[in-house]
Amino acid sequence: MTTTPMTGVAVIVLILAAGCGGSGTAGHGGSPSRASVAAPARATPAASVGNLVIMQPYLPRPPVKDMAALYFTVRNTGPGTDHLDRIEVAGLSSDATMHTVRNHTMVRVRGYRVPPHGTLVLRRGGNHVMLTDLMQMPKAGGSVLARLFFRHTGEIDVDIPVVSQTYVPSSP
Ligand SMILES: [Cu+2]
Numbered sequence: 001m002t003t004t005p006m007t008g009v010a011v012i013v014l015i016l017a018a019g020c021g022g023s024g025t026a027g028h029g030g031s032p033s034r035a036s037v038a039a040p041a042r043a044t045p046a047a048s049v050g051n052l053v054i055m056q057p058y059l060p061r062p063p064v065k066d067m068a069a070l071y072f073t074v075r076n077t078g079p080g081t082d083h084l085d086r087i088e089v090a091g092l093s094s095d096a097t098m099h100t101v102r103n104h105t106m107v108r109v110r111g112y113r114v115p116p117h118g119t120l121v122l123r124r125g126g127n128h129v130m131l132t133d134l135m136q137m138p139k140a141g142g143s144v145l146a147r148l149f150f151r152h153t154g155e156i157d158v159d160i161p162v163v164s165q166t167y168v169p170s171s172p
Contacts, residue, residue, distance in 0.1 A: 050153045051078025052114065056169050057160040061140045068092070068131045068138060070146065070160055071122040071169075074114050082114040086149040089160075092138065093131035096146075100127045114150070123169070138162040 047054040057072035070089070076082060087096045098109050112127060114120045122128050129146075138144060140162050148156045 046072070047156050047158045049156045051076055051080070052082060052150060052153045052156065053077065054148070054156060054158050057146070057158050058163045058167060058169065059138060059144060059160045060165050060167055061138055061162055062134070063165065065134045065137050066132065068134060069124075069128045070131065070144075071124070071128055072158065072160070073122065074112075074120040074148075076114045076116055076118055076120075079116050080152065081116055082153055083151040084112045084114060084120065084148055085151050086111070087129050088147045088149075089129075089131055089144055090147070092136065092144045093134050095132045097130050097132075098127070099130050101125060111151075140164050 045053045045055055046057050053075040055073040055075055057070065059068055059070040062068040074084065084098070087098065089096050098111060099106050100109050100112075101107070109127075112120050112122075120127070142162045143159045144162065146158050146160050148158060150156065
């Protein structure tokens with residue numbers, strides 16, 4: 001993903017109000033401004049298998065039970081490309097789909113590429129996992145278990161902390 005220019009607080013509020021389910025462009029039209037461009041603190045790995053490290057997973061507490069989005073970063077320390085083909089969040093939703101944003105419009109994708117010696121970043125305004133028809137309302141401070149299915153590395157289980165709606169990660 002390319003780094004987007006500072007877009008300001010108004011955009012953040014708009015995204016939060018619209019949530020992941022905002023029809024049209026409002027919910028996915030922009031990215032929150034990055035808090036800092038100076039060397040961010042290195043996040044603690046949440047899970048690691050083979051050459052893949054899952055960093056900084058989070059699920060903002062959704063305003064309604066219809067839909068939630070979750071985000072994380074995958075760091076690939078190896079020389080080979082991998083792909084995230086599927087995600088399950090069995091305790092929260094039977095419908096987890098992968099999306100991205102193109103030309104300010106949310107589009108569903110079949111998966112994400114994890115480049116060699118690179119990172120896959122999911123964040124507001126960009127790649128995200130969307131969960132619909134939630135079985136329960138996630139509570140801030142709790143967590144949900146997600147299983148990520150990578151084509152080459154296989155399954156990685158990740159505990160995803162539920163954070164406040166206003167949470168912005170310090171580093172992607
Ligand atoms: Cu979405």
